[in-house]
Amino acid sequence: MPSQQKALVIEQKFAPQVVKNIDIPKPAAGEVLIRIEATALNPVDWKIHELGLLVEVYPATLGFDASGVVVELGEGVTEYAVGDKVIVEGWFDSEKRIFGTFQQYLAAPLTTVGKMPSNLTFEEAAAVPSGIATAGLPLYNQSEDADSARLTPFWEEGGLGKYAGKPIFVAGGSASVGQYAIQFARLSGFSPIITSASLHNADLLKSLGATHVVDRNLAPEALVQKVRELAGGHIDLVFDAVAIPDSTLAASYQITAPGGQLVVVVPFPIPGEDKSSGRRVIAAHGLFQAPSNFVAGKALLSKIPELFESGQFKPNRIEVLPGGLAGITAGLNRLRDGKISAVKLVVKPQDTED
Template sequence: MSPQQKALVLPRKQGNFELSSRSIPSPGAGELLVKIQSAALNPFDYKIRNTDYVPHYPVVLGMDIAGIVEELGEGVHNFRRGDRVLAHGKFTNDFTAFQQYALTVASFTAKIPASESFDSAATVPLGLDTAVVGLYGDQLGASITPPWEEGAGDHESKKPIVILGGSSSVGAYTIQLARLSGFYPIITTASPSNEELVKGYGATHFFDRNLSGKQLLAAISEVTDDPIKLVYDAISLPETQSVAWELLADNGTLVLTLPASVKEDEGKGRRVVTTLSYPHTPENEELCSSSWARVEEWLSDGTIKPNKYEVLPNGLEGIIGGLERMKLGQVSGTKLVAHPQQTQ
């Protein structure tokens, strides 16, 4: 195997992506080296260019990894060379997705069942982890008892949940976990063209995303008399947060994926929490290790369905145009996936 690989690199803040070459890393204890077959794109990957989040440049981005195990680090016993795997990347260049080889952490890596392709598997990691932490995280989520924990029972059974942006990657996984937790009704918003898509994920009631907060509240009141104690805003723009805040009952929780523009001190004991999809942070390690131990089974038995996806042409170079389309709002209900090994 060549010691060098191709990678898509962002050389500087507000710079332009460039195709470059970098060394293929070696796995340490608890790590795997994966030959990446499919890498999925996320909004974070274009938004980060204009932030101060990146401590060092050049940087390789991408969090959604699917590929083949090439090497095992010390202490990794539940994988073998040649296994097809998916993994949630880590914000360190050797562990990111927009390159041909990456390291993964065994705790946040799972085997891909025969029923799924590399492409479908690549749509899972970041979206699913954002849904898991947002619903079940103690510090960075709504602190609901995970359905796989003993004693979870029917805690959420017959309680309503509203998920804004149900056709987004995070929204789709949140709908599926809400179903697993026993929420009912599972109410979501999306574009009318995505109604069947979100119902396929498990939403019981669909409303047009263009409804105002008052219109949506009126529509929901015809579905359930119960107070809405949990709203998951998978979009989290100021306008969707405003709608979510109108829906949320006293002492309820609003889960966001971006910083809050609504104020908790606007009353009624309502809590706002901005979740963090990153499984590698200490607050999330235990929860995400537990969920990742179930990912292969969930995919195999259909408990979790991956996102719809579109494959981009031209390997890593195709990511550049894909991110621009996402930035311009030209992608809906679909995850974009690149094939790093096809890079010319």
């Protein structure tokens, strides 16, 4: 084992991200040390960097999604062995210090780690953890303190197909989170599954389970009307997988029937919200390590290999960026500027050059 690794480091809030040599951490008790083979980029990475959100301790290394190989076990770890292929989500400590995946080695607590599906490449698997958590946990989490629609999980008795005949609308079905939300809706039996996206992604989204793809460029009133027509009745559950204040949120709220539930991936104020309508707005929380996500997160992580290996779930399409960690900043700029469509950008930290 080397003692040093390359990491993409932000020295202080708003400073540029630079590749540096830093020490490889030792796994604490209950943690594993993972050699990261692939890491995926998320919109939250540029938001933290450019808006100064969430992270309070610098220098910091961002990154929320990765896959790799366990290379060392912390004290007391029996669930994993050296050599296991895993997926892992970036995590925070109580001081808002981030332990991110934009580096070559990450020590992570077991709450954030899962076995990697054997039929996925490292690059495909890197795009799984945050997207699947952000879609699945606000739908199925049964914990009392969780913000969740509390659907019966499809993995529990009676959960598979339980919501047959009930319509669902997923705003932003092409987003990484949206693609997983569509697939969860399919397993839970919802029908029709209506989604909004650019129409060039319609075939992809139908292959995941969408029954109708509505052009996301429709004016909001036209979109609301079209979705209501297709649903043929009340839509009690809406999942806004992009939650854009001046674009999708108002329409998603209007599409949600009075008394229904709207899951939003970012907790922005809802334009035109009428609290007396009885609509419930649920803020997705996609960190496996959040205490309210512990139980459901563990159950979901344990289901991930089977979901993909059985073919029930398909991974996001990926695009591998050149240059290892040095390719991340340009990739995050593309995410910020909306210059990706139904694809997850991935880099291979071990390819980072001196």
